[in-house]
Amino acid sequence: MCLLAVLALLSMRVAHARPELRVLAIGDTPAVREILAALQNRYPALTQSGDPKVLARRAGPAIYLAIGPAALQAGLEAELQPLVSLFTSSQTYQQVVAASTRPTRHQGVTAIYPEVSPQIQLEVIAALYRRPVSVGVLLSELTEPLAQGLQRAAGALGLDLLVRRAASRANVVRELGELGGAKVILAIPDGSLYTKENLALxxxxxYRRGxxxxxxxxxxVHAGTLASAYASVEDVVAHFDQLEPQLGAGPLPPPQYPLYWRVLINDHVAKSLGVVVPEGVRDMGRRPQARPQ
Structure with missing residues (x-):
């Protein structure tokens, strides 16, 4: 084989080389370690660093993963592209991206959120009660855009959605009291309403209102809610595994909720509140298929 043919073959292989997976993870917490272990299990050849400059200096095509809000912010400022945010809530993701000073921030970044969509949480409520019930939901100005979609989803499921709009940093206990007529409360991830400080209250x-x-x-759920649809770390990583082939060329797909999820029930709370969990609710969800070896 002549030299020109060899060079042409090599150039074709480089052009079709699979991008390197580069993971930006800042901090060494148990949660970060669990996420990295799940990623390394699926992608043994990945490169990981807490410094975006270290990752950016590596040669060749790459896909960048930002684990958590701090990594997302650092990745945006370093203009790592394409950048996929993992394990940053939908609300925080939108705030971090909007606050980025880089003009390309909206073009080269997408996300898989850690929380399951509120519409699926409504499906869980419908399955738990199996009859029309009223569902109260508290929204702030940050989560207000969800209202229309929630109303449509609730209507399709035969649920009566009662929406209470509250100012950011409002007294959440008092605001929820205004939803006292609701049979069940749907909690939306909203850092301006639900915090570690007020969760117990x-x-x-x-609970006192039943x-x-x-x-x-x-x-x-472990803290005391009745139930939740949730995505495990492995579920989110499996979702990224399906998303990854779409990241090589062209526009990035929009941010999305986890494709895979399952349901957790707090049996103690269910018994205390007189909620009989119907058969099959615990088996709701969508599990990832085993990855071919």
Missing amino acids: VLEST QPVVGFSAAL
Whole structure:
């Protein structure tokens, strides 16, 4: 084979080389370690660093993953592209991207959110009660854009959605009290309303009224909500595995909620509030298929 043919073959292989997966993870917490372990299990050849400059200096095509809000912000400022945000909530993702000073921030970044969509949480509520019930939801100016989609989803499921609009940093316990007529409360991830500081008070107040709370994470179920659809770390990583082939060329897909999810029930809360969990609710969800070896 002549030299020109060899060079042409090599250039074709480089052109079709799979992009390197470069993971930007800032901090060494148990959650970050769990995420990195799940990614390394699927992508043993990935490169990881807490410094975006280290990743950017590497040669060849790449896909960048930003684990959490701090990494997302650093990746945007370093103009790493294409950049996929993982394990940053939808609300925080939108705030970080909007606050970025880089003019290309909207062109080369997308996300898989960690929380399951609120519409699926409504499906869980419908499956739990199996009859028309009223669902109260508290929205701030940050989550107000969800209202129309929630109303449509609730109507399709035969649920009566009661929307209460509250100012950011409002007294959440008092605002939820205005939804006292609702059979169940749907909690939306909203850092301006639900915080670590007020969560215990929120759950105590709703419990006293006999109002179950549904959503928005497994951690909340362990803390005292009735139920939630949630995505595990492995579910989100499996979703990225399906998304990755779409990241090589052309516009990036829009940010999206996890494709895979499952349901967790707090049996103690269900018993205390007199909620009988129908058969099949625990089996709701969508699980990823085993990856071919």
